[in-house]
Amino acid sequence: MSSLAVQKAPSAAGTTGAAQGRPPLRRRIALVPTLTLVIGAIYTLLPVAWVVIASTKSGHELFSTFTFLPGTGFADNLKDLNAYRDGVYWKWMGNSALYAGLGALLSTCVSAFSGYALAMYRFRGREAMFNILLAGVLMPPIILAVPQYLLLAKADLTDSYLSVLLPQILSPYGVYLARIYASAAVPADVVEAGRMDGASEWRIFTRVALPMMIPGLVTVFLFQFVAVWNNFLLPYIMLSDDEKFPITLGLYTLLEQGANTPALYTLVITGAFLAVIPLIALFLVIQRFWSLDLLSGAVKS
């Protein structure tokens, strides 16, 4: 296992070292890649900017002022959102954090186990098992929500936190991703070396393979977190108590209040804007783990 750490450490140092220590061979900034990415960022951020700007507009300004002109109502929107049903918005935020955080964590664990097993072992039924797991994504989720409801109702679990959490733990996508990352990041000879040293399979997995899989696993975590955070139909079918709603469902109830009540656009937009902030924070934390330096450090210690 130490052989890999030795192998990887200099390579990681090599990439960063080139940027810092050594004198620049050509230019300090690679112009083409940087420019391409900045253009890409502008393309994606332009609509996002709308959400940010719209959240500053009062209901009166939203439909009457120029689209990208900031408004003056952000504080009021925030206050209204806070006041809506005694601050139930924050409860939705908390629920979403719980569903997405715990769900993604469990999902990442399950994906890591499965991906590692599928990548590192040769055993009977491996491909069949993998294909069956994958086939799980073929059935459109919108048709599964009703049977899932009926089945959970038999176990008396509907309208509970578990009813939203449990069906989202297994992610075929996460398993597939974990398998690819495991086979790319964990060399077979390192695992073999661990076995020679007499380590148990579990120990090899947790001490050797897992640290190497971290960049891939944080990616799985990120995707699963966002997927659960944005899921709408499953909680819609499962939950009836709005104290248990996640943010997507809560915002939807603000929008659809029946014909005689106007949709609360400003609240929904401000709510959506605030709901993106935790995701940005998560992303910022997670992108640190994509660095190989950290990985090799973890392996060494």
Place this chain on the structure above:
Amino acid sequence: MTTARRRSYGVKGAPYAFLLPATILFALFFALPIGYAVYLSFRKVHVSGLGLGSGARKEVWAGLENYTGALTDSELAHGALRVLGYGCIVVPVMLGLALLFALMLDSDKVRFTPFTRLAIFLPYAIPGVVAALMWGFLYLPDVSPFYYVLEKLHMPQPDLLDGGPLYLAMSNIAVWGGTGFNMIVIYTSLRSIPAEVYEAAKLDGATPLQIALKIKIPMVAPSLVLTFFFSIIATLQVFNEPMTLKPLTNSLPLTWSPLMNVYQDAFRKGDIYQAAAEAVIIAVATLVLSFGFLRAANRRQKQEAAR
């Protein structure tokens, strides 16, 4: 001897133990509901008389009725064609951009990557209800800042929400929302390639472009296959993008994509049986297309490995 046997037993049993949680969850939350949905697809409700009062409604066997109904539904077939056209735009553009951005992120001396990486990924986090409102503000001529600019420049102002441009408008939403996601998949894969693999090529004087084409892309091929596979499935199950634009235009029927048809039958018409049959058909079609692709991709990889 005994320790060796025990160890080999441990090795043999280990993969099954590691797969146990996934298997249980799969059985409970995928296999059972899928089985139930398939069962429902062979059922129907039979109402007698006016259908008022209790007991007037019975669930009975439908045989293949729901399937023949779905297969002869011209809207479902049209939806499939529309989605194929849409997929031909979305998949290449989205994955092309994702690969391009991932390679750029991974290149040397590129700046602002924490920011650009986050920015390109961010659309993935905008919830659907807000996206509909947002694209309304950007696409509808009366309120769009782009039309405002076009008008000031005396340029032609195409109707984005009708005919051919509608496909572009919808594809744009998918590309905007999905590129960052796929970029991260490919990028994570690129990061797991040990750098000394390129060091040799660099010493041989290979340009960054050559390194990208000859080394990086082949090495992330499994991730590309993965993103392609899931993009095909996502395309065939396209739902969010047309639902986003639906309230803004008369040109988008509620049955625009096959999955919208399923949703319409299950959630608006309340015919879960018909919807289940349609879902099974879509699943089978997706199976053929996506696993067919996976097979072909695997065969090619094996051939290349053998060469």
Place this chain on the structure above:
Amino acid sequence: MPNTKRTRLVASTIAVALGATALAACGSSDSDSKTESGPVSLTYWTWTPGMDKVVDLWNKGPGKKDQITVTVKKQASGDTLVTKILTAHKAKKAPDLVQAEYQALPTLVSNDALADIAKDVGDAKSKFAEGVWQQTTLGTDAVYAVPQDIGPMMFYYRQDLFKKYGLTVPTTWEQFAQTARALKKKAPDKDLTTFSANDSGLFAGLAQQAGAKWWTTSGDKWKVGINDAATKKVADFWGGLVKEGAIDNQPMYTPSWNKALNTGKQIAWVSAVWAPGTLTTAAPDTKGKWAMAPLPQWSAGQSVTGSWGGSSTAVTTDSAHQAAAAKFAAWLNTDGGALQALAKDSGIYPAATNAQTSGAFTQPPAYFSNQSDFYTKAAAIAKTTAPSAWGPNVNVAYATFNDAFGAAAKNKSDFAAALDKMQADTVADLKKQGFGVSQ
């Protein structure tokens, strides 16, 4: 019914696997304990904002006395809520009380989801207009819900712009068409209004005003009359206006539509009594510039209107305390204090006739402060609501409407053809389900 051997097997597998050993709550609570004893707690699915405050009045007042506590579970309104209720009902887990739009009642009743509460609602019937009450009985002796709010249709117009362009308020549809044309002549970039295909309720209300009866029964058969003469007249009228370009053909409730109302690009709106709320968000800059008038009529001197929106409170068959739930439903929609609170906290227009002119409705809505007799007029118009006739697959008809009329409005093609498609699809669906259908 899902209680086949297979699903039971499935259920027990799930239960064992999840470690949910105590399944006692499942299935045993179905017994109809009609006689109340001891405290009862009820759940209520509603989308009405502020309903929790109104329910508090009950829980602290009559509910406390009778030991009946109601808990509000706020839902999103919309087409999918009916499916959600039916899914819950399939699992025998529907809440005790649900809010349901009138046109959804036959669907819910035909799924055996709603309980007959005729003997538990007392003299509630006398508090409502006959046309409103009849929607909750489906023409039978049973009572499936208590009316909550109604949406009598009215004509809204920009008073200042009508004056500016020298237009008079149309009292017949013929005049309405002439007004649209006159406006086009004077200001080609303006529209009187739009024909929108994204809210079927509007078209249904217009047809209802013209005397259409979309679903009727004879014996044990349904008769579908979506393309009857009255509805055809309405479809041809609007189709003609769209075709000649006298009105716009873009959908309502888009940012574009909001802007058109706010900037005076569209100067009138055929809507219902709840319009002030919508206009407040859609066109905030034009506050005080609008006025309300009765809907134009098909022949001069008539006064009939349709309804668009409105909902009722129903008790489900899954409820173990149907009598208690019915008692609450009746209180909520007939008690003076409750109605007052519903008007104030939830902004609904009550179905109960005496509430329409009381308390909260002595002042006009803020948006219409210029029209002091707004609610007096509204109450008078509400009395002229034509009877409506809903059937068990309104959702199918509505879904077809969206697509067929959406395409017809876009292509400016024949609305009658779209109407025929709506009729054909609705009949086909009834037949497919096995309903008795007479041609």
